[in-house]
Amino acid sequence: MTNARDLIQSAQCTIRLEIEAVEGLLAHIDADFVRACEMILESQGRVVVVGMGKSGHIGKKIAATLASTGTPAFFVHPAEASHGDMGMITSADIILALSNSGTTSEIVTLLPLIKRLGIKLISLTGNPESTLAKAADVRLNARVEKEACPLNLAPTSSTTAALVMGDALAVALLDARGFTAEDFAFSHPGGALGRRLLLKVEHVMHTQAELPQVARGTPLRDSLMEMTRKGLGMTAIVEPDGRLAGIFTDGDLRRTLDRDVDLRQAVIDEVMTVHGKTVRPEMLAAEALKIMEDNKIGALIVVDENDRPIGAFNLQDLLRAGVM
Incomplete structure (x- = not known):
């Protein structure tokens, strides 16, 4: 045997x-x-x-x-x-x-x-x-x-x-x-590799009415309502001229609670992450995913050439698109 x-x-x-x-x-x-x-x-x-x-x-x-x-x-x-x-x-x-x-x-x-x-x-x-x-x-x-x-x-x-x-x-x-890798992706458009190499941020981001954003000085409770309405687990905070001032996420909310901040009296400026990581719409979604993984963040703001928010997306959006 x-x-x-x-x-x-x-x-x-x-x-x-x-x-x-x-x-x-x-x-x-x-x-x-x-x-x-x-x-x-x-x-x-x-x-x-x-x-x-x-x-x-x-x-x-x-x-x-x-x-x-x-x-x-x-x-x-x-x-x-x-x-x-x-x-x-x-x-x-x-x-x-x-x-x-x-x-x-x-x-x-x-x-x-x-x-x-x-x-x-x-x-x-x-x-x-x-x-x-x-x-x-x-x-x-x-x-x-x-x-x-x-x-x-x-x-x-x-x-x-x-x-x-x-x-x-x-x-x-x-x-x-x-x-090139992009040439390879064009011959594999239906596969996971093709999606990773061809899909851009602009294809997955939420725009216009779906983009969560509030102005500087907005009460924290109103900012939380904006986050809830848009369902991305975050909101952008913008300057009076429309440029990005900061971002506030579910993670920021947890850290705010640890600081024992009065949620009814605080304004978003006091608790936001100043500016934060951003991406451009023409960036590959796979590159954006790496930024999120490297920085251990779950959402990103998309800005134009003037640093004005034009979109936002989170890990769930990338998951649905097959990028991860």
């Missing part, structure tokens, strides 16, 4: 072998890798990734990573390509073909057609002397010494190496294109 130690040792052996396979790739980031990057950067078409079996699964991930980092790409199943899907590929495209052996029949079958159409071909194989590699315009070498599988049969180290080589290619192209 297999014991826990055997299972742990087997898992650790697998991880060590795959680490060695990945480290071995460093020697293969060479002139061919540079040519592959240059070819893709100069192309007016897409990168079409093909692969069978486990290489196909890796190819789908590589295509997805390329597409989300600024390099238009998609995956085509090589068997389907022989039955009509070659029509999806144009002469302006570049084919990235994955096959550890370099002899996968479904891919080799496509080689004459690829050549006839004049489509550029990049191979990603574990055998640089294989049929696929020799037919390619550029060869990416992802050779591994052995699979992590104890039978040296199941694709393990080889698929990990291919995946990492694909990531290296995608990131090198990302850097070369000057791809």
Whole structure:
């Protein structure tokens, strides 16, 4: 019966072998890798990734990573390509073909057609002397010494190496294109990352009649009523000329109670936080969240270029918007 130690040792052996396979790739980031990057950067078409079996699964991930980092790409199943899907590929495209052996029949079958159409071909194989590699315009070498599988049969180290080589290619192209975090967000608009990178303060703030504010000299009890009506747990205090004088929050109220202030007689000037932290409407909501976290505050006033309050929001607004 297999014991826990055997299972742990087997898992650790697998991880060590795959680490060695990945480290071995460093020697293969060479002139061919540079040519592959240059070819893709100069192309007016897409990168079409093909692969069978486990290489196909890796190819789908590589295509997805390329597409989300600024390099238009998609995956085509090589068997389907022989039955009509070659029509999806144009002469302006570049084919990235994955096959550890370099002899996968479904891919080799496509080689004459690829050549006839004049489509550029990049191979990603574990055998640089294989049929696929020799037919390619550029060869990416992802050779591994052995699979992590104890039978040296199941694709393990080889698929990990291919995946990492694909990531290296995608990131090198990302850097070369000057791809930014905002560019990334535009390709992920529905995800949490997209919301964090695209949503601005102006999209979440409460404005006009929803903005809690009182003038200097307002009795504290009236200021508390304004806070209650607007429901943001705070109010802005403004100067006679409309500029921000201060802010009063639920936290300030607790501190006021600790000071034993007479709530019926006090005016807001006596207990407010002078000016306080503010943000501009064009700031990213994620940046505003960091300000709130760093300063341990639950709400912020939004001001214009003249330091006049134009909006306000709290942590609940950011939570509802999916920023946190």
